[in-house]
Amino acid sequence: MKQIIELDINDEVHELAVEPYDSLLRTLRDRAGLQGTKKGCDSGGCGCCTVLVDGKAMYSCMTMVMSVQDKKITTVEGLPEGGELDPLQQAFIDAGAVQCGYCTCGIMMASKQLLNENPNPSEAEIRKGISGNLCRCTGYQKIVEAIQLAAAATKNG
Amino acid sequence: MALTSVQSFYSPEDNKTVIELLDKHEDSALIVAGGTFLHGLVSRGLLSGIEALISIQKLGLNKIDVGKGAISIGATTLLGQLKGCPQVQQESWLGAIKDAMEYPPVQIMNSGTIGGSISSSCPFFDFPVSLLALDGSVQAEGGSGSRDIPLQEFFAGLFENSLASDEFVTGVSIPVPSKSSTSAFIKMETNANDLAILNVGVRLTMGDAGICDEARVFVGGGVGESPVRSPSAEAALTGGAVDNDAIDLAGQAVLADVDPLSDHRASADYRKAMSGVLLKRALKSAMQRLS
Numbered sequence: 128m129k130q131i132i133e134l135d136i137n138d139e140v141h142e143l144a145v146e147p148y149d150s151l152l153r154t155l156r157d158r159a160g161l162q163g164t165k166k167g168c169d170s171g172g173c174g175c176c177t178v179l180v181d182g183k184a185m186y187s188c189m190t191m192v193m194s195v196q197d198k199k200i201t202t203v204e205g206l207p208e209g210g211e212l213d214p215l216q217q218a219f220i221d222a223g224a225v226q227c228g229y230c231t232c233g234i235m236m237a238s239k240q241l242l243n244e245n246p247n248p249s250e251a252e253i254r255k256g257i258s259g260n261l262c263r264c265t266g267y268q269k270i271v272e273a274i275q276l277a278a279a280a281t282k283n284g
Numbered sequence: 285m286a287l288t289s290v291q292s293f294y295s296p297e298d299n300k301t302v303i304e305l306l307d308k309h310e311d312s313a314l315i316v317a318g319g320t321f322l323h324g325l326v327s328r329g330l331l332s333g334i335e336a337l338i339s340i341q342k343l344g345l346n347k348i349d350v351g352k353g354a355i356s357i358g359a360t361t362l363l364g365q366l367k368g369c370p371q372v373q374q375e376s377w378l379g380a381i382k383d384a385m386e387y388p389p390v391q392i393m394n395s396g397t398i399g400g401s402i403s404s405s406c407p408f409f410d411f412p413v414s415l416l417a418l419d420g421s422v423q424a425e426g427g428s429g430s431r432d433i434p435l436q437e438f439f440a441g442l443f444e445n446s447l448a449s450d451e452f453v454t455g456v457s458i459p460v461p462s463k464s465s466t467s468a469f470i471k472m473e474t475n476a477n478d479l480a481i482l483n484v485g486v487r488l489t490m491g492d493a494g495i496c497d498e499a500r501v502f503v504g505g506g507v508g509e510s511p512v513r514s515p516s517a518e519a520a521l522t523g524g525a526v527d528n529d530a531i532d533l534a535g536q537a538v539l540a541d542v543d544p545l546s547d548h549r550a551s552a553d554y555r556k557a558m559s560g561v562l563l564k565r566a567l568k569s570a571m572q573r574l575s
Contacts, residue, residue, distance in 0.1 A: 128291065146286070146288075146290075147290050147291065147292055148337070149286070169327075170324055170327050171323065171391070171392070171477075180394075184394060185391050185394050185395045186320070186391045189318075189319060189322070190319060190395065191319045191322070191339070193339070194339050237391065240394075241390070258476035258477065259389025259392065259476070261475075
């Protein structure tokens with residue numbers, strides 16, 4: 128039976144009717160209408176559904192929505208600030224790090240935690256930071272370059 | 285894939301309520317924490333008739349207590365929290381735990397819990413194999429009180445454990461060794477985000493003059509329904525120096541004790557051959573920690 132919960136998504140409180148077994152992914156896409164978060168394998172193997180929960184990257188497909196009611200959820204829609212793209216988003220454009228684009232949002236969210244905690248990561252640290260995300264186009268080189276570009280832009284900006 | 289039979293999601297704030305809920309719902313209740321393996325079980329058709337999910341996230345079990353005799357790790361301690369524990373990073377005897385925490389991607393480190401990785405009773409998981417090598421035990425609480433279960437006795441087959449229906453895991457405990465001790469863990473995987481093809485955990489307790497007094501060798505990840513101990517490899521390592529000859533002998537000896545499974549990740553023959561190779565690598569890594 129559905130029940131009404133409040134969820135803080137991108138600094139906005141949403142009142143949503145959810146089933147007690149709903150994943151955070153289903154809640155975001157089907158209940159809150161935020162479809163930037165992608166559904167890939169739906170079993171924690173691909174990383175497309177990565178969002179931040181209290182600033183920490185998590186697979187939203189594996190996260191029970193009932194367990195994150197008192198947390199702050201950040202999705203790709205919450206990355207821009209004041210109408211400006213996040214440095215990560217701009218860097219993915221500038222580096223041409225998007226092929227089919229399906230993994231992109233998840234990779235940017237995993238990278239967001241990485242750069243928040245380690246503003247100047249080495250290439251190895253970047254690759255480890257996105258090791259929970261698959262790009263089936265195998266465009267990893269450009270993705271790593273984009274994250275390096277975002278790190279540099281954040282430092283200089 | 286969703287567990288559509290679920291009617292209720294509980295978040296109790298004390299152990300007593302958890303036990304009452306388990307008692308009330310019996311086999312139709314499931315304890316959850318990070319919830320990361322729930323989808324895996326549902327998609328494999330291994331969960332049915334679950335009507336109540338009981339989250340133990342609000343019980344305050346997310347603590348690591350470093351005592352003189354043992355390190356106690358609460359059930360809802362995140363993998364990432366354990367990785368950040370200074371003792372895990374620094375002590376050679378905890379090397380197997382440190383190694384096991386190097387593999388999961390950040391998303392799992394942020395949500396997977398120690399209690400979940402044990403109580404899932406999944407033979408492909410990494411932390412249980414490292415904990416077995418360190419003679420770890422499980423703390424469980426239920427209607428008849430709390431008890432300590434040696435980890436080896438806890439596992440009772442594929443996704444099965446020896447918990448009673450009103451019991452749940454509150455934490456794990458690792459005894460601090462009295463003598464110089466070192467350990468290591470190695471996982472073989474298809475990609476950075478897959479379950480193990482094979483994994484190996486070892487611990488060596490070293491006596492005077494570099495003689496190995498006691499060895500623990502466990503192999504997991506598709507070698508059986510639960511991780512397998514190798515008495516033959518342990519015997520090959522005990523009572524002498526752990527030099528290249530002893531390591532080679534152990535790498536041969538382990539083959540007698542493993543009878544792996546074949547699946548989409550690897551054949552039984554491959555797993556068997558690699559168990560010797562991984563054991564030798566793990567032993568070398570453990571010995572390097574001592575020097």
